[in-house]
Amino acid sequence: MFFLKELPSQQMVGTYAETYGADPAHITSALLMMRRASLLIRRLDAYFAAHGLSQLRFLVLIVIDREPDRQSLTPNEIASRIDVSKPVMTRTLQSLQQDGLISLAASQTDKRSKEAALTAAGRQQLQDALPGYFRILSEEMARPPAAGD
Amino acid sequence: MFFLKELPSQQMVGTYAETYGADPAHITSALLMMRRASLLIRRLDAYFAAHGLSQLRFLVLIVIDREPDRQSLTPNEIASRIDVSKPVMTRTLQSLQQDGLISLAASQTDKRSKEAALTAAGRQQLQDALPGYFRILSEEMARPPAAGD
DNA sequence: CCCATTTAGTTACCATGATAACATAAATGG
DNA sequence: CCATTTATGTTATCATGGTAACTAAATGGG
Numbered sequence: 001m002f003f004l005k006e007l008p009s010q011q012m013v014g015t016y017a018e019t020y021g022a023d024p025a026h027i028t029s030a031l032l033m034m035r036r037a038s039l040l041i042r043r044l045d046a047y048f049a050a051h052g053l054s055q056l057r058f059l060v061l062i063v064i065d066r067e068p069d070r071q072s073l074t075p076n077e078i079a080s081r082i083d084v085s086k087p088v089m090t091r092t093l094q095s096l097q098q099d100g101l102i103s104l105a106a107s108q109t110d111k112r113s114k115e116a117a118l119t120a121a122g123r124q125q126l127q128d129a130l131p132g133y134f135r136i137l138s139e140e141m142a143r144p145p146a147a148g149d
Numbered sequence: 150m151f152f153l154k155e156l157p158s159q160q161m162v163g164t165y166a167e168t169y170g171a172d173p174a175h176i177t178s179a180l181l182m183m184r185r186a187s188l189l190i191r192r193l194d195a196y197f198a199a200h201g202l203s204q205l206r207f208l209v210l211i212v213i214d215r216e217p218d219r220q221s222l223t224p225n226e227i228a229s230r231i232d233v234s235k236p237v238m239t240r241t242l243q244s245l246q247q248d249g250l251i252s253l254a255a256s257q258t259d260k261r262s263k264e265a266a267l268t269a270a271g272r273q274q275l276q277d278a279l280p281g282y283f284r285i286l287s288e289e290m291a292r293p294p295a296a297g298d
Numbered sequence: 299c300c301c302a303t304t305t306a307g308t309t310a311c312c313a314t315g316a317t318a319a320c321a322t323a324a325a326t327g328g
Numbered sequence: 329c330c331a332t333t334t335a336t337g338t339t340a341t342c343a344t345g346g347t348a349a350c351t352a353a354a355t356g357g358g
Contacts (some may be wrong), residue, residue: 001204001343002186002204002206003191003204003205003208003232004212004230004232005229005231006230006231007231017283019280022283022284022287026286027283027287027289027290029290030287031250033182034189035334036182037151037182037186037187038185040182041150041183048206055314056152056314056315059153060150067301074336075337076335076336080154081153081154081188082152083154085315085317086337087315087339089337089339092335109287109333110323110324110336111333112322112324112336112337113323113336113337114337116239134166134171135171137171137180138175138179139173139177140172140175141175141176142175203343203344204342205345223306225305225306233305234307234345235308236307236309236310236345236346236347237306237311240302240308240344241344258356259305259306259354260352260353261305261307261353261354262307262353263307
């Protein structure tokens with residue numbers, strides 16, 4: 001997350017950039033992008049929390065759901081589609097299972113592995129969360145690049 | 150942070166968006182922005198870690214340093230310039246003090262409050278970190294919007 | 299002036315990201 | 329074919345974000 005409420009002034013960026021041979025316009029747009037993305041992610045986090053989810057829990061559900069021709073994925077396959085560490089994936093899948101949103105079954109073919117599938121409740125939760133998710137993304141990008149907020 | 154390695158296909162976004170009455174172009178650009186910002190923030194975090202800092206520790210140093218006409222700020226003033234909760238500010242200032250990058254003195258005028266000022270080491274650390282910080286921002290924005298990376 | 303409210307900072311606890319080190323199973327190759 | 333290497337998932341621990349509830353000091357209306 002990027003937190004600075006007021007971005008450095010053009011003047012300050014210009015001074016620094018000149019000193020260090022960087023492009024002030026690039027720096028300003030990078031800072032703007034980070035601030036805008038941070039605010040959007042924060043808004044999404046609040047939205048997901050209100051739905052008993054989180055960014056990562058939501059993405060796990062999506063990734064299982066959108067897999068063509070298969071009803072389940074292994075933790076490793078899910079982790080390879082989402083850029084997250086293995087222990088975080090373990091923990092997240094366990095919590096999704098506890099909440100009844102996915103099932104975790106031992107793999108038939110590889111005794112080390114598991115198969116994660118959406119439950120009816122998980123599929124429902126995903127359907128419930130999707131409209132608001134897309135609405136928030138769409139709304140945020142429709143707004144002007146944002147000054148102070 | 151936003152983690153999906155492969156963004157939803159244009160087709161999938163289009164289907165969802167149509168269903169929910171959102172603008173597919175906005176959704177795609179929001180997802181791209183979040184992914185790009187997340188990668189940039191991750192790169193910055195690694196850079197700061199290598200300098201014994203973090204995003205937040207760095208921002209605290211900057212905010213104190215760039216304050217005109219004053220050598221110190223109260224924790225509350227710093228928190229008001231950086232969008233972070235009070236307990237996190239408390240913890241961060243204590244760790245910066247332990248590492249000798251700032252000094253924390255009791256306020257003369259308000260016995261509840263403190264005054265945080267940069268030490269020579271803190272000012273030096275900031276100067277050391279700034280060039281690479283601006284270089285990373287500049288480089289990242291010079292690259293094309295990124296496909297898979 | 300004094301009690302109620304507000305404000306500053308802290309403590310305790312939780313959420314969610316990371317790495318390192320491990321057990322177990324699968325794969326490989328001499 | 330068995331020994332070594334590789335792969336999967338887990339545990340333990342840390343980092344760094346949050347909220348709720350607390351203490352102590354400042355403020356302010358009756």
